Amino acid sequence: GEDVEQSLFLSVREGDSSVINCTYTDSSSTYLYWYKQEPGAGLQLLTYIFSNMDMKQDQRLTVLLNKKDKHLSLRIADTQTGDSAIYFCAESRNFGNEKLTFGTGTRLTIIP
Amino acid sequence: GAVVSQHPSWVICKSGTSVKIECRSLDFQATTMFWYRQFPKQSLMLMATSNEGSKATYEQGVEKDKFLINHASLTLSTLTVTSAHPEDSSFYICSAVGVNQPQHFGDGTRLSIL
Numbered sequence A: 001g002e003d004v005e006q007s008l009f010l011s012v013r014e015g016d017s018s019v020i021n022c023t024y025t026d027s028s029s030t031y032l033y034w035y036k037q038e039p040g041a042g043l044q045l046l047t048y049i050f051s052n053m054d055m056k057q058d059q060r061l062t063v064l065l066n067k068k069d070k071h072l073s074l075r076i077a078d079t080q081t082g083d084s085a086i087y088f089c090a091e092s093r094n095f096g097n098e099k100l101t102f103g104t105g106t107r108l109t110i111i112p
Numbered sequence B: 001g002a003v004v005s006q007h008p009s010w011v012i013c014k015s016g017t018s019v020k021i022e023c024r025s026l027d028f029q030a031t032t033m034f035w036y037r038q039f040p041k042q043s044l045m046l047m048a049t050s051n052e053g054s055k056a057t058y059e060q061g062v063e064k065d066k067f068l069i070n071h072a073s074l075t076l077s078t079l080t081v082t083s084a085h086p087e088d089s090s091f092y093i094c095s096a097v098g099v100n101q102p103q104h105f106g107d108g109t110r111l112s113i114l
Helices: none
Strands: A004-006 A009-013 A018-024 A031-037 A043-050 A055-058 A061-066 A071-076 A085-092 A106-111 B004-007 B010-013 B019-025 B032-038 B044-051 B067-073 B076-081 B090-097 B109-113
Touching: A004 A085, A009 A018, A018 A031, A018 A085, A018 A106, A031 A061, A043 A055, A043 A061, A043 A071, A071 A085, B004 B090, B010 B019, B019 B032, B019 B090, B019 B109, B032 B067, B032 B076, B044 B067, B076 B090
Parallel strands: A009 A106, B010 B109
Antiparallel strands: A004 A018, A018 A071, A031 A043, A031 A085, A055 A061, A061 A071, A085 A106, B004 B019, B019 B076, B032 B044, B032 B090, B067 B076, B090 B109
8 A cells, every 4th residue: 555654853953944855655646745734733735746747846845756766855945933843745646636645744843 | 715614623522422523615615525533643544535415435444333424515524423432532634625626624623532
């Protein structure tokens, strides 16, 4: 079955860049997503990328996809205290009305 | 846009009672809604997929008689935890999908069964 892996923890100094990594096993994964979850809240969609893309940038967020290695990363530039959260990557074969397979989540801690 | 509202946000009730959780898409029509369960410090586990006007599709190991799902309109799905027991205590999150849209999530419901 599908498997999505992430590191559990990441600590970054305020102002530095954060890079959160994700690997997946399903070669049929077509869409890959990054969600942010703050304590006690639901998930906020940050960005998503289609598998025929290598990179997508949206303001402070840059997503890199290496389809050959099945590796996805999320870079957050100029990390702020408000970026403290758990970040989940997820994949699906089709867009929209198909279930997502989530990674384990990476807890990002910002060091003042 | 793409706002999903989930209600209630927190509920505490006695063992044996039934609890209903609502998931609404506020500014779009949701062809599909998903229900997830999240244990502390863990990822989301999909419980069921709900399409408007049809029966929900449950994931393996999820008791459909325990977790009743109704998706009566394009903007509302409900999850009812029947005869809830302490082991049903968890964080339940819904998501909704519109046409050519990614999943957007509600803020979750924390269920505590005493």
